[in-house]
Amino acid sequence: MLLEIQSLTKRYPGSDSARPVLRDLSLSLAAGETLALTGESGSGKSTLLHLVGALDRFDAGEIWLDGHALSALGDGARAALRRDVVALVFQQFNLIPSLTVAQNLSFHARLAGREDREWLDQLTERLGLGDFATRYPEQLSGGQQQRVAIGRALAMRPRLLLADEPTGNLDETTSDAVMALMLDLVAESGAALFLVTHSERIAALAGRRAHLSNGCIT
Ligand SMILES: Nc1ncnc2c1ncn2[C@@H]1O[C@H](COP(=O)(O)OP(=O)(O)OP(=O)(O)O)[C@@H](O)[C@H]1O
Numbered sequence: 001m002l003l004e005i006q007s008l009t010k011r012y013p014g015s016d017s018a019r020p021v022l023r024d025l026s027l028s029l030a031a032g033e034t035l036a037l038t039g040e041s042g043s044g045k046s047t048l049l050h051l052v053g054a055l056d057r058f059d060a061g062e063i064w065l066d067g068h069a070l071s072a073l074g075d076g077a078r079a080a081l082r083r084d085v086v087a088l089v090f091q092q093f094n095l096i097p098s099l100t101v102a103q104n105l106s107f108h109a110r111l112a113g114r115e116d117r118e119w120l121d122q123l124t125e126r127l128g129l130g131d132f133a134t135r136y137p138e139q140l141s142g143g144q145q146q147r148v149a150i151g152r153a154l155a156m157r158p159r160l161l162l163a164d165e166p167t168g169n170l171d172e173t174t175s176d177a178v179m180a181l182m183l184d185l186v187a188e189s190g191a192a193l194f195l196v197t198h199s200e201r202i203a204a205l206a207g208r209r210a211h212l213s214n215g216c217i218t
Pocket residue numbers: 012013015021039040041042043044045046047048
């Protein structure tokens with residue numbers, strides 16, 4: 001299994017210890033699957049995605065990512081997983097402002113030692129970014145920036161793409177187009193997708209659905 005979460009519990013320091021954000025949560029995701037996670041604001045969706053992306057630590061339970069038990073890993077090994085196995089797309093894009101579109105696309109792939117020119121060219125073309133390659137993020141629209149963020153995440157050919165409200169800032173038409181493209185590209189690259197969304201419409205496009213409520217998956 002690519003991702004296996006068992007009895008996961010997460011509390012934030014200072015918050016009510018009797019009511020953890022995530023409580024005894026279990027979930028698994030196989031290679032190639034697409035999963036949409038919904039849940040009310042504050043239910044812990046982003047928290048869960050951050051834990052799976054090895055960006056934060058949990059209090060109990062376990063997350064196995066590509067066979068690695070995250071609780072047992074030190075900072076170096078966690079960074080290596082983030083570089084080699086998972087990629088993240090956030091609502092706020094997080095593009096590097098001083099790099100052009102082309103440089104943003106290749107940056108992480110290069111860090112991971114997996115810069116594949118042909119795949120980068122394909123992503124650039126499929127994402128409709130050819131005309132913007134030499135522009136900087138601030139010179140792009142929200143939808144264009146989001147396509148760069150998706151391209152950058154897929155450029156390193158992650159086994160698992162984590163996407164937190166990836167179309168949250170886009171209008172409905174752009175958001176549908178970006179989502180369809182992301183699903184196509186994820187399928188083509190054989191990656192799994194774990195997507196957090198508020199939109200029922202977007203969630204319906206994923207192969208599987210999960211709902212987060214009271215700290216557990218329902
Ligand atoms: N760093 C933090 N320190 C303390 N509490 C936090 C922290 N981050 C999140 N929380 C709390 O944990 C709960 C879950 O937050 P989270 O961002 O995971 O929810 P969410 O489901 O992604 O919400 P939204 O849909 O509004 O983005 C919230 O009550 C939030 O206030």
